[in-house]
Amino acid sequence: MGSVCCSQQHGRADSDEIEQTAEIEDRIERESKAEEHIQKLLLLGSSDSGKSTIFKQIKLLFQNGFDDAELKSYIPVIHANIYQTIKILFDGSKELSQSFSDSSRFHVSDENKEIGERLSEIGSRLEFPYLTPEIVEEIETLWQDNAIQETLSCSNKLQVPHCAHYYIENLQRLSNPGYVPTKEDVLYARVRTTGVVEIQFSPVRENKRSGEVYRLFDVGGQRNEKRKWIHLFEGVTAVIFCAAINEYDQTLLENETNHLMETKELFEWVLKQPCFEKTSFMLFLNKFDLFEEKVLKVPLNVCDWFKDYQPASSGKQEIEHAYEFVKKKFEELYFRSTSPDCVDRVFKIYRTNALDQKLVKKTFKLVHETLRRRNLFEAGLL
Amino acid sequence: MPMLQPSKKNGFLGGGDGRVLDLDTAVKDGVLGGVGAGGLGTGVVEKLDLNKMIEELNLSEVPSVFICPISLEPMTDPVTLCTGQTYEKSNILKWLGMGHYTCPTTMQELWDDMLTPNKTLYQLICTWFSQQYVQMKKRSEDAQGRTSELLTILKKVKGQARIQTLKELHQLVDNHSTARTAVVDEGGVTVLTSLLGPFTSYAVGSEVIAILVNLTLCSDSKANLMQPSKVSSVIDVLNEGSIDAKLNCVRLIEILMDDKGFRAESLSSHSLLVALMRLIRDKRHPNGHLPGLALLKSVSIHNELQSLILNIGAAPQLVELIPFLNPECIELTLFTLDALSSTSQGKQALKDCPKTIPTMVKLLMRISEICTGHALSILLSVCKLAPEECSLVAVEAGLAAKLLLVIQSGCRQILKQQAAELLKLCSLNYSDTMFISKCKLTRTIQ
Numbered sequence: 029m030g031s032v033c034c035s036q037q038h039g040r041a042d043s044d045e046i047e048q049t050a051e052i053e054d055r056i057e058r059e060s061k062a063e064e065h066i067q068k069l070l071l072l073g074s075s076d077s078g079k080s081t082i083f084k085q086i087k088l089l090f091q092n093g094f095d096d097a098e099l100k101s102y103i104p105v106i107h108a109n110i111y112q113t114i115k116i117l118f119d120g121s122k123e124l125s126q127s128f129s130d131s132s133r134f135h136v137s138d139e140n141k142e143i144g145e146r147l148s149e150i151g152s153r154l155e156f157p158y159l160t161p162e163i164v165e166e167i168e169t170l171w172q173d174n175a176i177q178e179t180l181s182c183s184n185k186l187q188v189p190h191c192a193h194y195y196i197e198n199l200q201r202l203s204n205p206g207y208v209p210t211k212e213d214v215l216y217a218r219v220r221t222t223g224v225v226e227i228q229f230s231p232v233r234e235n236k237r238s239g240e241v242y243r244l245f246d247v248g249g250q251r252n253e254k255r256k257w258i259h260l261f262e263g264v265t266a267v268i269f270c271a272a273i274n275e276y277d278q279t280l281l282e283n284e285t286n287h288l289m290e291t292k293e294l295f296e297w298v299l300k301q302p303c304f305e306k307t308s309f310m311l312f313l314n315k316f317d318l319f320e321e322k323v324l325k326v327p328l329n330v331c332d333w334f335k336d337y338q339p340a341s342s343g344k345q346e347i348e349h350a351y352e353f354v355k356k357k358f359e360e361l362y363f364r365s366t367s368p369d370c371v372d373r374v375f376k377i378y379r380t381n382a383l384d385q386k387l388v389k390k391t392f393k394l395v396h397e398t399l400r401r402r403n404l405f406e407a408g409l410l
Numbered sequence: 411m412p413m414l415q416p417s418k419k420n421g422f423l424g425g426g427d428g429r430v431l432d433l434d435t436a437v438k439d440g441v442l443g444g445v446g447a448g449g450l451g452t453g454v455v456e457k458l459d460l461n462k463m464i465e466e467l468n469l470s471e472v473p474s475v476f477i478c479p480i481s482l483e484p485m486t487d488p489v490t491l492c493t494g495q496t497y498e499k500s501n502i503l504k505w506l507g508m509g510h511y512t513c514p515t516t517m518q519e520l521w522d523d524m525l526t527p528n529k530t531l532y533q534l535i536c537t538w539f540s541q542q543y544v545q546m547k548k549r550s551e552d553a554q555g556r557t558s559e560l561l562t563i564l565k566k567v568k569g570q571a572r573i574q575t576l577k578e579l580h581q582l583v584d585n586h587s588t589a590r591t592a593v594v595d596e597g598g599v600t601v602l603t604s605l606l607g608p609f610t611s612y613a614v615g616s617e618v619i620a621i622l623v624n625l626t627l628c629s630d631s632k633a634n635l636m637q638p639s640k641v642s643s644v645i646d647v648l649n650e651g652s653i654d655a656k657l658n659c660v661r662l663i664e665i666l667m668d669d670k671g672f673r674a675e676s677l678s679s680h681s682l683l684v685a686l687m688r689l690i691r692d693k694r695h696p697n698g699h700l701p702g703l704a705l706l707k708s709v710s711i712h713n714e715l716q717s718l719i720l721n722i723g724a725a726p727q728l729v730e731l732i733p734f735l736n737p738e739c740i741e742l743t744l745f746t747l748d749a750l751s752s753t754s755q756g757k758q759a760l761k762d763c764p765k766t767i768p769t770m771v772k773l774l775m776r777i778s779e780i781c782t783g784h785a786l787s788i789l790l791s792v793c794k795l796a797p798e799e800c801s802l803v804a805v806e807a808g809l810a811a812k813l814l815l816v817i818q819s820g821c822r823q824i825l826k827q828q829a830a831e832l833l834k835l836c837s838l839n840y841s842d843t844m845f846i847s848k849c850k851l852t853r854t855i856q
Contacts, residue, residue, distance in 0.1 A: 352638040356678075363680040368723035371684055376646070379608055390609050397612055401650050 073270035078314040081382035090229040118144040159203035191216040262303035274318035276331035299365040308374035492522040553586035576617035616655040648685040674712035703742040726763035744784035751791040774812040801836035
């Protein structure tokens, strides 16, 4: 009798459990089905290639952008950037005055030297004081110093962030007590990405939702152990590889290798990964505006990879010619690193300027179109 | 264009209420069931030369009563036999001249060889064609006007409106030669070319290319289109497009290559060749194989582009494709492979592909003399690279017998010389008896 009662109770408990398990499994199945429809995009590229800027742009374009609180959260970053910039310039001027024979160019005037030392000291701290009008004045005075301007012109040897000009120009505005950063300010802000950040969005086409959902991942760009975790991104719809093409004359922080050579190696490495055999590759040749300015002044052949470049003309035509050359080099590299059976994967090159929102929007529209057509093609509908 | 429904009445000139219609009205209302006899009949019918009109109009749907039963063409000089059947005069004369004394359609024997000119029918034919001609002219002028309008619109609109305009322009250009000339004359080519660039969407790009292939492009326009960013757009559509879009791209590239100022480096793009190979290997759309191979052949002539073709591994792919192609395609493929085999990289690639030699051996004396020539040339290049290894494979595949065939055939002298050379090369590794047995022949060879 007892055992019968027991078994009956067991029976009930069991069926409850079974029901629960079934429900959970059902949910898991539904969610994984939903997951399948989400197209995953992975942003890759070496450090400072503009990945995070693209990330922010997508956020601004297709999500609700940044709300007030988020915007305000960037203030410390922007201020930090300013201190870092001025520190780099001041320290840089000291370094250059030692290594250049014509060192008087880099000698900061005596009055400014004191300011320089003080700001440099601030810049090396981990936490920065809010920009006060006094500090702003000091920064501006130091900025005007000839030596600093000279140092700026040699910025390819130092790591002067691109935002330098922009922020210094807007110093007054940035130091206001009630300052709330604008979208542009946020786009210029430089902070090293650590870990992985992701956003989910749906590309909006001319005021109506188009139904596709994308999830964009931004992984940090440092030279860490990528090979250990890159395979977790297998099955990603597309890799968006950002390469800053203006860096052909810049050398890396960590060692003395050329930035662009580093990018080249990384690109090669990514292409050869077995997990990306079927993944589409979108190559963003980024920082095109800086490239435009630089290519007429600094010849491409300073970079080893481009040493066989022959300038053909001048002005706008030359810029286009140089750009085509770089594009071809990347294309060559792609096909060299692709085995014949992978040759069918989508590979497209886009020229971008991550800070220009309109351009990013246009570019992304094209990327979206390509991925859609690819899907239709694979479904046999094209 | 508003089209009148062809009348459902059965070909009576007069209709149900007994009125006698004049010729123009009858034809105008489509009583004869003609093609879209529109509402024009002003009564002014130009007496144009009938032959010229028929040729220019080139209509596919001419009323059956106007067609000669012998030639199935519209009649320009209808004559009636004693049986009552009407034929084109020249045709029936030929028939009778051949000695036949029967009516071709009824097979009756003729009791009278008189040919009565059928003036009534002639009048009807003339009037009907004139009407059609006048309508066509009007449509063409309309097309021209509309084309100008569209070009002006195109300079201003963006987005969906742009795509719609392009689609309509495409339709016009497809159907009317006046539209085509209008586009070229009014600077439309420059406008269209300016739409191609790094940010061209697929929809815009494919329509622009579809329009451009219909036009006669001057040398300047072609040079303009050869700018790198525009070539990239074309290559993109070639990579991603529908089969029709791809065929248009191939056609356009051919047009661009057909210019004195063409420089091969403008096409030195791996993506282009990958796209071409994809087109060539697409089993779902066999109509793309021939154009793709033709373009590949044109590309392979240029030395600078040969290494690119080899870089993407095209050589083994082409070899493996040959058994599935029709003769015309095989000839193009062989030409390409022959051109590639002139480089050391090409020779190596062909040698590395295990199917090269057996395939080439099979093709000897199989399809045409040209194919045999190419196959021989390829075999020579490959075998010269590694004589021992390759001749082994070749002989196993039955090369010797084929070569003897070539030598004994009516082929050009140079082919026979090549065959002899190859035979000598292969036989070097064998003793005479072994070689003969390999040939599976009973005759001795020199």
